[in-house]
Each structure stands twice: as structure tokens, then as C-alpha cells.
Amino acid sequence: MSKKRGLSVEEKRTRMMEIFFESKDVFQLKDIEKIAPKEKGITAMSVKEVLQSLVDDGMVDTDRIGTSNYFWAFPSKALHARERKLEELKKQLSEYSQKKESLQESIEKSKIGRQDTTERAALMKELAALRQKKDHLKSEIEKYKECDPDVVEEIRQANKVAKEAANRWTGVSLLTFLSSVLAPSLSINKFKRRNYHA
Numbered sequence: 063m064s065k066k067r068g069l070s071v072e073e074k075r076t077r078m079m080e081i082f083f084e085s086k087d088v089f090q091l092k093d094i095e096k097i098a099p100k101e102k103g104i105t106a107m108s109v110k111e112v113l114q115s116l117v118d119d120g121m122v123d124t125d126r127i128g129t130s131n132y133f134w135a136f137p138s139k140a141l142h143a144r145e146r147k148l149e150e151l152k153k154q155l156s157e158y159s160q161k162k163e164s165l166q167e168s169i170e171k172s173k174i175g176r177q178d179t180t181e182r183a184a185l186m187k188e189l190a191a192l193r194q195k196k197d198h199l200k201s202e203i204e205k206y207k208e209c210d211p212d213v214v215e216e217i218r219q220a221n222k223v224a225k226e227a228a229n230r231w232t233g234v235s236l237l238t239f240l241s242s243v244l245a246p247s248l249s250i251n252k253f254k255r256r257n258y259h260a
Contacts, residue, residue, distance in 0.1 A: 068105070069104065069105075071112070074104050074108060075112055075115065075116060077098070077102035077104055078094075078098060078102070078104065078109075078112050078113060078116060078122075079116065079121065079122075079135060079140070080102065081094065081097055081098060081101065081102060082133075082134060082135035082136070083135070083136075083137045083140070086136060086137075087134070088132050088133070088134040089132065090131065091109075091110065091113070091133070094113060095109045095110070098112075113133060116135070117133070120143070121135060121140065121143070122134070122135040123135060123139075
């Protein structure tokens with residue numbers, strides 16, 4: 063015996079649309095929850111979910127009147143939606159066809175003067191060799207970059223700033239230590255005033 067297989071989501075959606083198209087009527091959710099399991103074999107648990115997916119996709123219309131939500135879909139709306147989609151797809155096809163023709167023309171134009179000849183093959187080989195040489199020279203330049211005068215000058219400036227900062231901090235630390243140990247001494251205070259409070 064084979065097990066009874068449940069309906070796929072797409073089958074449920076199709077059967078739900080059949081309810082609307084066959085009756086051409088307006089329903090409340092509770093009505094659809096009664097009809098769908100009996101007539102179309104859609105499980106009651108999934109009716110609301112399937113209906114909501116159809117509403118989200120614009121296949122079923124809904125409106126709230128008072129405290130109730132009403133749902134409807136007519137075959138003419140589905141037909142118009144399909145016609146609009148078809149027109150849209152035809153327009154896209156036309157645009158893509160024009161684009162394809164334009165690209166084909168560009169390809170044909172670019173092929174002119176690029177026929178495989180012995181001269182062209184020799185030039186392509188020479189070009190490849192020159193590109194390889196260029197890459198090799200770039201790597202050589204990279205090796206000697208640290209000897210570049212601009213780079214050396216930047217390093218000197220950075221070292222100078224670092225040295226000044228180190229001297230400033232070690233000088234302040236030394237003066238702080240000396241002034242705490244030898245606070246009454248005037249020579250330290252004079253030195254401090256002269257060098258750091260100018």
C-alpha cells in the first residue's frame with residue numbers, strides 16, 4: 063500500500079484559486095476554512111497561510127469591512143495580470159535582443175584588424191615579453207624602495223619626532239624625580255623653569 067502524499071504548496075495555491083474562480087464569490091476566512099478542506103483537499107491548518115501567500119502575491123484581493131476581512135479573486139483579474147506580465151516579458155525580450163545585436167556588432171568591429179597573422183603573433187609575443195619585463199622591473203624597484211630618497215627622508219623625520227618625544231618624556235620624568243628628592247634645591251627649579259617653562 064502506498065501512503066497518501068500531501069499537497070505541495072503550489073498545488074494548494076492552485077486549488078485555492080480554483081475556489082475563487084469557480085464560485086466568483088466573495089468569502090470570509092471562516093468560509094474558506096470550511097470549503098477548502100472539503101472541496102479541494104487543502105488541510106485546515108494551512109488554509110490561512112496559503113490564502114495569505116496569494117494575497118501577498120496580489121492574486122487574491124482583500125479588504126476589511128467593519129470587523130471582517132473579505133477575500134475575492136476573479137478570473138478576469140488573473141487574465142489581466144497574465145497579460146501585463148506577458149507584455150513586460152516581451153518588452154524585456156525586445157530590449158535584450160537589441161542589446162545582443164549591439165554587442166554582436168561590437169564584437170564584429172573589434173575583430174577587424176585582429177586576424178591571426180604571423181606579424182600579429184610576433185607582436186603579441188613581443189608584448190607579452192615586455193609585460194613580463196615590466197613586472198620584473200617593478201619587483202626590482204620594490205626591493206630598493208627603502209633606498210628611495212623620499213622614503214629615507216620620511217624615516218628621518220619620523221625618527222626625529224620620536225627622539226624629541228622620548229627626550230621630552232624622560233626629561234620630565236627625571237625632573238619630577240629630582241624635584242621630589244631635592245625639592246628645596248634652587249638649581250633644579252631654575253633648570254626646570256629655564257628649559258620647560260619658557
